[in-house]
Amino acid sequence: MARQSALKQSTQKKRAELQQVRGAKDHNPAPELDRLIHERMRLGIVSALAANESLTFNDLKRLMNTTDGNLSVHARKLEDAGYIAVTKSFEDRLPKTEYKLTTAGQRALESYLSHMETLIQQMRNR
Amino acid sequence: MGSIHLVTHQREEPPALHARAMDNLKYIRETMERSTAFTNISGWGQVAIGATALAASFIAAQQKGFKNWLAVWCAEAVVALLIAGWSMDRKARVAKMPLLSGPGRKVAFSLSPPILAGGLLTVVLYRAGLVNAIPGLWLLLYGTGVITGGMFSVSAVPIMGVCFMALGAAAFMAPPGFADWFMAAGFGVLHIVFGVVIARRYGG
Numbered sequence: 001m002a003r004q005s006a007l008k009q010s011t012q013k014k015r016a017e018l019q020q021v022r023g024a025k026d027h028n029p030a031p032e033l034d035r036l037i038h039e040r041m042r043l044g045i046v047s048a049l050a051a052n053e054s055l056t057f058n059d060l061k062r063l064m065n066t067t068d069g070n071l072s073v074h075a076r077k078l079e080d081a082g083y084i085a086v087t088k089s090f091e092d093r094l095p096k097t098e099y100k101l102t103t104a105g106q107r108a109l110e111s112y113l114s115h116m117e118t119l120i121q122q123m124r125n126r
Numbered sequence: 127m128g129s130i131h132l133v134t135h136q137r138e139e140p141p142a143l144h145a146r147a148m149d150n151l152k153y154i155r156e157t158m159e160r161s162t163a164f165t166n167i168s169g170w171g172q173v174a175i176g177a178t179a180l181a182a183s184f185i186a187a188q189q190k191g192f193k194n195w196l197a198v199w200c201a202e203a204v205v206a207l208l209i210a211g212w213s214m215d216r217k218a219r220v221a222k223m224p225l226l227s228g229p230g231r232k233v234a235f236s237l238s239p240p241i242l243a244g245g246l247l248t249v250v251l252y253r254a255g256l257v258n259a260i261p262g263l264w265l266l267l268y269g270t271g272v273i274t275g276g277m278f279s280v281s282a283v284p285i286m287g288v289c290f291m292a293l294g295a296a297a298f299m300a301p302p303g304f305a306d307w308f309m310a311a312g313f314g315v316l317h318i319v320f321g322v323v324i325a326r327r328y329g330g
Contacts (some may be wrong), residue, residue, distance in 0.1 A: 003329055038150075038322070041155065043150070043154065044157045045159075047154045047157040047158050047161070048154075048157050048158065048160075048161035049161075051157075051158035051159075051161050051162045052161055052162065055161065059161075061257060062159075063160060063161055109154075113151070113154070115147075116147040116148075116151050116153075117147075117151050118149035119143055119144055119146075119149050120148060120151075120313070122144070123143075123144035
């Protein structure tokens, strides 16, 4: 747990630094891509969570049409980055995992969206 | 430094990048739509609709003459539409996303053709003097709309549609005196039962 939170902190710190760099060079037409969110499965998870208050592990699995293993690997990466929050509970003795998008995750998606828009805009301006 | 080189390198191939960016945006939008069509059916809204439908079938049963009976159900349809719109809108607002027109439109498009057909056939059956077939017709057509509209939603929704269709078929066979019971069982009880299931499993 300690290692995880340390990792989370360091990722958040890095993100904050990145944000500063982005802010300072706002005119930069092609900022560095957020690799964490760029990957298809993770982009899908973040998008689905942005449109819902929360989704369970099984909802996401069905939605992304993937396996338990694959989903948990990607969800863990997003969790470590602080983009999504996980709550585990029991319902009728069955474990229930619920995911929510954090503010950091929402911001990450927004900056990813604007990044994509910038790329498209550049093409149009040519 | 390596990454900066990479970016400048990528900028030399704008068509591919641009196309990929479009593709990514499309993917995000589609995933959001899919995920909301998944849960934006409001369970509690459905329970409320079921409750008003139970009341409506009670009131309709007291009416003398088909026209009064029809008027009660038309009023109920308007009330149900308002509840559905309000509850879906509320659930969509929670998600704070401006992209929610997609799933709502999907539901509206799949439900409105059978409802329109039901309206027209109601007039036809009324003129032909076959008013006893109208409850069965409504249940059957509403069921088809729910099945097609719920195809992308949680599995409880299409199952509810199948139940509506089965009930409609049964209503055709049953003696006419049972019409109000079938209406109450379909639009009342089925909505409430499945509404509770959806609300408990998918939050609201």
